[in-house]
Amino acid sequence: MTYSKLYTAMFVLISVVGCNSSNDIKEEPSVIEKVGFEASCITIECEQNNKEVVSQIYNEVINNKNSQITYSVFSENFMQHRTGKSTEVSAQETYYNELLTTNPDHTAAVKHIVADGQYVAVHWHYSQNSENEFSGQEIVDLYKLESGKVIEQWNKIETVSDSSASGNSVFSDLYVYQGDKPSISDSELELNKTRVTEFYIELFSTGNVALVDEQVDPSYLQHNIWVPNGSQALKDFVTYLKGENKLSDVTIERTLAEGDIVWTFMIKDNLSLVDLWRVEQSSQKIVEHWDI
Structure with a gap:
């Protein structure tokens, strides 16, 4: 989340690794009083309000089974x-x-959420x-909001695997x-976005594993189901x-960030690949990673 910018869309994509994919999606609406919204959404208040609007999709529509608030959340003709x-x-x-009729016993548990500009x-x-x-x-849902x-x-959806190489789930933090979690300034947040994006693009475009030693903590925590924990496992992957000629030019379409997590998005019509990277501010190293 950056509070001194007009941010609308960032860089250009990624491509790597496979997981399983699925086609049933979940997206949802919400009702909250429309106060403090701006077209460009460059203030903390606006970003927080947008986050609250979107959160009601999961809390109200899915968990409380109240689909009527859809009208308070989505613009009349929004792009799906x-x-x-x-x-x-x-x-x-x-x-x-x-x-809700098909899956009456299902619930939504939000694991990570970011609000950055619109x-x-x-x-x-x-x-x-x-x-x-x-x-x-x-599931990862990406929303663009205007005037609340x-x-x-x-969005992107995967069926969750019943195991992983690291033993970590795809959700856990x-x-x-x-000690105390370091605070992150706006300028540091933007630097983290740039650093993570450049690292990702070069690593998976060229296979330059020396970058891992520079940018990734040796005890790196991995939530990709195919790769164990540790920076060496990432290098091996x-x-x-x-070696299998499975690397290709990587492009990142959008980068968002809030706190210590940077999100990178590959978008081809709908979401193709989403990665979350936790950056430890004092060491400037990537210490944890999720993807879908």
């Missing part, structure tokens, strides 16, 4: 990138009603048992700060991809 066309709010309400992104768990993080679906309503939505 899941279908690739403008969608009326009534169609979105119908979608939620069908979702954009809000949510990493969440959709399942019958939110305590079992090796079940259900892993959603005007565009993208495991990094523990020694990239070396394998390079």
Whole structure:
């Protein structure tokens, strides 16, 4: 989240690794009093309000089964990138009603959320048992808001694997700060975005694993299901991809950040790949990673 900018879209993409993919999505609306919204959304208040609007999609629509607030959350003809066309709010309400009817025992557990300018992104768990993080679906929704309503939505969904190479779930937050968590200024936040984006693009475009020694903590925590913990495991993974000729030019379409987590997005019509990177500010190292 940056508070001194007019940010609308950033860099250009990524491509790597596969996970399993699925096509059932979840997106949702919300009602909150529209106070403090701005077209460009460059203040903390505006970003926080946008986050609260989006949060009600999960709290109210899915968990409280109140699809009627859809009309308070989505713009009348918003762009739904899941279908690739403008969608009326009534169609979105119908979608939620069908979702709630099909999966009456499912709940939404928000794991990570970021508000940065006009954009809000949510990493969440959709399942019958939110305590079992090796079940259900892993979903990332990306929203663009204007005047307190959603005007565009993208998303990506994966079926959650029942195991991982590291033993970590795709959702858990495991990094523990020694002492107080460092504060991050706006300028440091922007620097983190640039550093993570450049690292990602070069590493997965060229296979230059020397970058891992420079940018990644040796005890790096990994939530990708195929790769164990540790910077050496990441180097081994990239070396394998390079040897199999599976690296290609990487482009990042959008980068968002709030606190110590930087989000990078690959977008081809809908979301193709999303990564979350935790940057430990005092060491300037990446210490934890999630992707979908």
